[in-house]
Amino acid sequence: MELQVTSVSRFSQTIADAPSAVVVLTAQDIRDFGWRTLADALASLPGLYVNNDRNYSYLGARGFLRPGDYDSRFLLLVDGVRTNDSVYDQASIGSEGLLDMDLVQRIEYVPGPGSAVYGSNALFGVINVITKSGSAMAGPQASMLAGSYGERAARVSYGWHAQDGTDVLLSASSSRRDGQDLYFAEYRQPGSDGVAHGLDFDRAHRLFAKAAYGPWTVSAGYVARTKGVPTGSFGALFDTANQTRDTQAFAKAAFDMPLASGADLAVLAHWGRADYQGIGSYPGEAGEALVNVDGDHAGWFGASAQLTFSRVPDHKVVAGVDMQRNARRDQFSYYRAPYQLLLDDRRSDGRSGVFVQDEWRVRPGLLFNAGLRYDRDSNAGSQFHPRLALMYRASPDNTVKLIYGTAYRAPNAYELYYSYPGEGGQQGNPALSAERISTRELIFERRLDANGLARMSLFNYRMRGLISQEVQPDTGLLMFANIQRAVATGAEVAYERQFGRGLRLRASFAMQHADDGDNAQLVNSPRRLAKLNLSLPLPALKARLGAELQCGTARLTQNSRVGGHCLSNMVATSNGLLARTELSLALYNAFDARYADPAGAVFVQEALARQSRTVAAKLTYGF
Template identity: 50%
Template sequence: MDLAALPIEQLLTLEVYTASRFVQKFSEAPSAVSVVTSADIKAFGWRTVADILRSMRGLYVSNDRNYAYLGARGFLRPGDYNSRFLLLVDGNRNNDAVYDQASIGTEFVLDVDLIERVEFVPGPGSSVYGANAFFGVINIITKKGRDLSGAQASVETGSHGMRKARASYGMRHDSGVEWLFSASSFREDGPDLYFPDFDTPATNNGVARRLDHDRAQNLLMKASLGPWSVAVAHSERTKGVPTASFRQVFNDPRSHTVDTQSYIDAAHRTQLAPDTELSARLYWGRYDYLGDYVYDYPPLTVNRDGSRAAWWGAETKLVTTRADGHKLVMGADVQRDYRRRQFNFDAAPFVSRLDDRRSGNRLGLYLQDEFTLRQDMLLNAGARYDHDSSTGDGSVNPRVALIYKANASTTLKAMAGTAFRAPNAYELYYDLRGPGGQKSNPSLRSERIRTEELSAEHHFSTEARVTASVFRNTVSHLITQTLDPSDGLLIFQNLDRAVARGIELELEKAWTGGARLRSSYSWQQAKDEATGATLANAPRHLAKFNLSAPLPRIGWRAGAEAQYVGQRNTLRAETAGYWIGNLTLSAIRLAPGLELSLSLYNLFDRRYADPGAAEHVQDAIVQNGRTGRLKLSYAF
């Protein structure tokens, strides 16, 4: 569905799934949901899930030139691998079993060209999803065979030696069989980078040469017939590490990481009665990480760090409207993490420094009711019980939302809930003594969040809508990576309490000629309640501007984007706020089946940096200046 073609009035009846685990109207969801479609991805030239998310209200992204990290409402903790967001692909959990990582950069398991839409549900989602649905739930909904209806191919080229190719084929047959197959390959040589912290003759005067390279391959196969569906995906990414993180030797070409992901997902849906549906899912996943780091303890040594994670799981869900005025969803899910291995060794001569082998289980039971109190008022309430063997504790998390339709144009929502995140295997058990090392902390406790939020949605006409939210998040036992000054080793610890409060405003407008505007502003303040200090990497101000419009007479479309991220504290100082602008020009019908797009990122070549984490010598890590991309697509 192309949202750019819909007036705002029709958007109010748009159906979303992720907020409640059943399909409901956008205006009735117990959250201020954000939705991005494939049309938006094309119009603005977004290349990764990180690009998509950073355009959304209240979200921001940092990049340490290896991974992309997502922040929400003032929280982006140094050393966190996106474990406070639950990442779903077609409703299936994608966070791995060692780091609980939500991969949003080039290591993401799918090509973004295969995304039909992205739904982001801010706020605690543990009442229906369990662990990691802490700051929000991201659901990547992929395209179906009918969306392609034949073969597609695309090629791209761009700055810093970037090139990419994709081949896809999808079809829906009269028999009801629907399938899709896609494969893609990406490569980027990357720029040479200057880091003042290493500016000495012994370290190449601070210049890391040919170390920011990136290579990735993706494969997706999907098929469905009637109530049955199956999906198989695989990806592998190799990324150079130019920052000399974890105190390794600077400018050594052997420094790199490899991320490999696979999943199989099989699902079945059946209509037990006209008012009752039962669905079941069985899935398997694997995530392998391998990093080569070079150290100068005698002799010069390649240290190999890695993890192996594998899991299987099953879930069942019942949705029924049998009781008058109620829409009930109840379900259970279990996940067996049968491999949680972490290892570290010197390659030559071989010296084992870490070999930690564990397994674990996750179990969840939930019940939620969407209760029609009267024609203009809904009560959405539910709770979930989770048990995680990592801590041996159970956790109960409720959520309640009162949704009031004040009139045909205005919807008011009052929402409150809690969520939890159990410490992952990396935070609990990774123990590597030595330069750039880390201490384990098996005594870590689960962190918890309590959220209160008020939201209002009002459309002024069929062409314009404004959304406003006021929120307060209170986090207890916040898990934070710190540096122990007594031995110089990293360790994860529970802070006492952190509080974030803020407001979010968003304006959406559509014009009959096909132009569309989405603009937002967020003010947020996140502090350690014990010390009163503002948290690291917590910008007070965020602003987003996205405008796409057809260009008269020439048949092209322009997508202009601007983003502002305010000043952020680093671990030792602060980074300045910055504006960046991006521009994409697209020729949708250059010839039958042929599309061309040209994108310029950081259009005005602004210099800016993201805060580093404790594993970096750099307090802030410089980001790319102006870059470009040319993309050619053909549908056969």
């Protein structure tokens, strides 16, 4: 309860004082449970669930995850810098993500609307990934991993910290997975055995650098990923060389220092770039195979400044401004040979916002947090979004929070402008307006002792203007429109405890009902989620064992349903067998559960099977 977090209000405050049911995952959690992507880590949190379509990972919250969405309803930060791209507004959480998980110091997840602090995209939550410092790495380090289906990875890193406070971290990593041949019954027909051969591969390369001196911090990251697409999505010919290629980069420079007693100034400038290509074979009019290249170029830059002021007794005020210029929101699509241009759309726009937030200690044990932000968006127009929270400490160990907030998501460039002609084609809709959400949440937190926390959350979400695709009766083309609404009501119970001798336990249970406002359950919305994470020492082996269990109930697909499932992972980690060496052995989907995720409208399949049991061994050596 006294742990300091910075992502909720953009200044440091304790979990007890934060106007949210914020959850923190640490580097120790990442090691104990062998999480290799941000999606793996987030899947362990209360109320969250992750889908994977053998190309990207997608995050759902409190019963809401629409098949085909691109994680645009979550805001993803790396060290406080927005990384959602400027075309799809995608938060990259899978193998396409920017960071090697070995570089992550902690993850702060802030559920609920965050537009009062961060603006667009923070409908369901804010994810802030905080990277390690050079002192945490303390010298050269190398890591190697080998696993099932031809998986292998390597990383080299160097950390350095000087007596004058200079801190440097450098890292490069590469991963590769050959994947497996996958069977899809929907494609079994004369001339095809329904098997996608050698198309589940995944290759990625990453670079990261970070340096700090005095009040200055600079950092930059880059990832390039190529992923085979075995599913025949978007009407591509099955069992042909379909793949996606993603690159993303970011850079930031930040200045943070006190101006005077009780006043702090933070200034940040950032730049980002993301490029995507989807390469696939499609049937031509004469029956021949035509190679289509579909993609985008996204580029953006921006700056922010904020002043945190605490000189007025019982008040802590933060005020600031954010600006971002989306210099490139370009989309294209063409056939290679014979060359035929289908789409060449080039756009640029911008957004800016000003915000203010006051944490007012009304009296001992009673805290009132009020925030308001005004955004001016080229596509969504003017937006005002508040957050009001009352935190009452009934006793030193018990805190009650009552929170109200609203948020918005501006339509992205793909929804606004993506168009191509012909059967099964799509047309843009520049008239789209923003999605909006209003939430009410009641939270009860109890500190069990210095090492334990229990929490219960009751929530109600109301969304309107949801952007969805529909077929236009006059043209027969797909088009995005503000045609739906949604209501979600539920409860979450979470428990965390560190016992003697290093035993750590984290458990949660969520009940939720998400419907379209007329009591029709949403697609891909589990009614119940149960999570358990247990980490315990194995003194005889100088090791730790991490065990993870994730269970979810049945979910509706477009025309049917997929059954419930329980997924279990086990990881044994030892850093005492050899000097300066850490060795881990992981078993993912340990009991080989067969389960699937609902597929979107661009798939022939009603549901897509998830990964079967795999193993991986990892060796890390510090020089």
